Amino acid sequence: MSDPMVRVGIVTTVLPRSGGPSGARPIAYFRRMALRAAELGAELSVFSPEDVNWAARRVHAWVPADLDRPEGPWRCVWRPLPQALYENVFVHLAVRGYTNGLRAQARRHGIPLFNPVLPNKWQLYRWLRHTDLARYLPETHRLTAPTQAIAYIHEWRSAYVKPIGGYGGTGVTRVEASRDGRFRVSADRLRQGGAMRRWMTERALATWLTTHARTPHLVQRGLPLMTLAGRKVDFRVVVCRGLGGRWRTVGVIPKRAARDGVVTNLVAGGERLDLARCRALAAREGKVIPVADLEECALAIAKKISARRPTTGLLGFDLGVDDAGRVWLIEMNPKPARSLLDAEMKRMAARLNAEFLVHLARRGRV
Incomplete structure (x- = not known):
């Protein structure tokens, strides 16, 4: 050759x-x-x-x-x-x-x-909210003013304030409203380093939100996510395209937050679980991991994205499952870390990545 x-x-x-x-x-x-x-x-x-x-x-x-x-x-x-x-x-x-x-x-x-340049958190939400995939989206708004955000936090009782362009769980903050009128503000990975657990008055929270509104942020409704041994769990679902451009699931990887953790990212104190072990832990608590529903969600969103960005070939989705078993999109990762994949997943992803790359070369300009 x-x-x-x-x-x-x-x-x-x-x-x-x-x-x-x-x-x-x-x-x-x-x-x-x-x-x-x-x-x-x-x-x-x-x-x-x-x-x-x-x-x-x-x-x-x-x-x-x-x-x-x-x-x-x-x-x-x-x-x-x-x-x-x-x-x-x-x-x-x-x-x-x-x-x-x-x-x-x-x-x-x-x-x-x-991959091409892909939509950020807010762009993706706007893409999907008027489609049949809106059912996977927690209520989300662009952070514009502290009064707006505080109104949502009062209504929802729990919310997440997220940087639109963030990654690795950096800057993701949970805000919980208490019955005494104060707010518990928690983050696992601050931009300046370290973590935060702090109680704030509404006035102090407004000042904090004003600072964060100076850069693009979202305020998102908190979800009653599944817990195992009292620790919240979400699922990284990695999907790739191969020959012919068909999407396939490479793996479903459970991630468990630290106790009282805000995010499940490994760099922020989260823990990777084997899917079989996760299912066994869930069964002990009378819970079920809806793997087929998680894969269906990831593949459906991937197809919607690649319809608009045809050279998209690799995506990672962080998906949550609530107490009722409903699947939710937490966020998309356009560069999913290979460190979360096991050996067989890595082999499969490498083959599919090569296949889609050759597929693009043979098709020429897209």
Whole structure:
């Protein structure tokens, strides 16, 4: 396969490292993608945004020394621009605009980019609220003024104030109204570091909300989420597209918050549970995990998103289940962490990612 018909690329800052008997090579996930791409008659390369010469339409990239053996050594060579790109830089770099230039150049050169820029929390809510998927949405409003938010908190008794562009549970705050007129304000991961558990008067809460309204935030109705051993649980559902662009479920991963925790994110003190163990724990408390309903929700929303953003190929959804067994969308993650996936899920996701990347390359510009 000396002159493959299709070339696809992974854009990343996690480049191949030398050392060890196999020489320089990328992480296992990228090697699995390369193997599946080779099976489909494509060459997969790995490079950073700085390695591209857009004027010459060439890239200095890492490719397997033997295309059919990506587990062996890789070499760095000049190649023509790939026909489809998989942007896989760290979330914090993407948020800071690290790949903006690459995305603009890819559009200019007609190269489909998996994934495209996806809607933020508020945009997604606005997309879905007038569709048949609105049934999965907790009541949510853009934070505009403290009086507006406090009125909702009084009505709901529990609410979450969330940064629209946040990730990793940073800045997500729970506000609970008490019978004595005060409010309990809790966060597991503040922007400035640390956690918060504080009682506030309505006047103090108004001051706090005024500060937060200066940057885009949402106020969302609190849900009576399922608990196991008194700790709230939600579910990360990861879905991918493969050959032909069909969506498939890669995994349903339960996450349990710390006791009195606000979010279930691992970096904020949450805990990953095995699904079988989670079901067993739930059964002891007379509860059922509606796995089929969780998958149905994730796949339906993914299809709705990809109808508007056709190069979308990988999504993670944080879904909740309330005491009545109803499924709710908490938020979407456009870059779901692979650390939550078990070994088999990672293998499946890598294969599907490679398949969809080759699918995009063969279709050309979308």
